[in-house]
Amino acid sequence: MIETPRLIIRPWQESDRVPFAAMGADPEVMAHFPALLSRAESDAMVDRIGLMLADQGFGFWAVERRDSGDFIGFCGLNRVNFLCPVAGEVEIGWRLVRAAWGQGFAREAAQVCLDWGFAHGLTRIVSFTVPANMRSWGLMERLGMQRRADLDFDHPRVAEGSPLKRHSVYEALA
Incomplete structure (x- = not known):
């Protein structure tokens, strides 16, 4: 779908489910999320992402290394579908396996x-x-991306009192 010198950003494949589940069960990868993902929750997320891609024409695509063919995470675009100051806007998001951190892959994919x-x-x-x-x-x-402190919010899907409740917002303009 989208290729860079080091990455292929593409629709998900069945073979992505196992490494994605391992990523969702990694406490370091999930440190800034409310909980680790079970295998069933991970598979359900992959299914939701597939529907998102079909419905919107974009979504969180799988990210694969060109040199090895390894799935290393996801990156892409999605409409914010919960009540907050940026509801209905398109967000960019990413999540990579720990082994891919610090190598510029997230920046390459996000750009x-x-x-x-x-x-x-x-x-x-x-x-x-x-x-x-x-x-x-x-x-x-x-x-x-520019910091938009005026749009910061408390995430409605995060428990009251959680240190993960407050979210900082950034934006990029065409």
């Missing part, structure tokens, strides 16, 4: 996904994460 979104008519793309997730908001800044 081409932003470019794809703007080339396909989007004029604004947002992203959000918890303030403690320095890797993610650092990437947002490296991508040239």
Whole structure:
């Protein structure tokens, strides 16, 4: 679907389910999410992503290394479908296996996904994460996204009192 010198960003395959489930069960990968994912929850997420891709024409695509063919995570675009200041907007999101961290893969994938979104008519793309997730908001800044503190919110799907409740918002404009 989208190729970079090191990555293939593509629709999901059945073979992605096992490594995706392992990623969702990794406490370091999931440190800024409310819970680890069981295999059933992981498979359900892959199914939802497949429906999202079919319905919207975009979504969270699988990310594969060109040199090895290994699935290393996902990156892509999705409409924010819960009540918050950016509801209905298109967000960019990513999640990679720990072995792929620190090698520029997330930035490479995110940049081409932003470019794809703007080339396909989007004029604004947002992203959000918890303030403690320095890797993610650092990437947002490296991508040239601007901090929008006026849009920060308490995530309605995160329990009251959780340190993961508050989310910081960034935006990129075409």
